[in-house]
Amino acid sequence: MLIRRPVAEVFEAFVNPAVTSKFWFTGSSGKLEAGKQIRWDWETSNASALVSVKAVEQNRRILVEWSGYGTTTVEWLFTPQADGTTFVSVTNSGFTGDGDEIVKNALDSTGGFTMMLCGLKALLEHGVILNLVGDRLPEGTVKS
Numbered sequence: 001m002l003i004r005r006p007v008a009e010v011f012e013a014f015v016n017p018a019v020t021s022k023f024w025f026t027g028s029s030g031k032l033e034a035g036k037q038i039r040w041d042w043e044t045s046n047a048s049a050l051v052s053v054k055a056v057e058q059n060r061r062i063l064v065e066w067s068g069y070g071t072t073t074v075e076w077l078f079t080p081q082a083d084g085t086t087f088v089s090v091t092n093s094g095f096t097g098d099g100d101e102i103v104k105n106a107l108d109s110t111g112g113f114t115m116m117l118c119g120l121k122a123l124l125e126h127g128v129i130l131n132l133v134g135d136r137l138p139e140g141t142v143k144s
Contacts, residue, residue, distance in 0.1 A: 001117040007086045011062075023132075025042050042133065051065070069109060076089070
């Protein structure tokens, strides 16, 4: 996803939970720093994930293992563009289970990270908090 903001601002949005909580999770036990273990919470869906931060390369890359979909690895790459914008890519890998379970989890992950990137784009480019993740499963609904 192309984010029309400088790489330092986009990167900071991911490592600083005060910003990330405006477009993805609702709470975090800390800032992303290499070697740290933190917890992310999504209060609207009563979910949480434990996150082991493997690498943080300033304005370039974040690598974590997390308890989303079993234990998987998530890598964010931040590529600055010549016009001052930033291209963000996300890779979630290491899914386990039978073929159907792997496909289901990979599709769920793709949808979730796509919503997260759309929320980031709206926040950083337009100052709008879309609440996409929270509104995906409002109270009283069931995930299918």
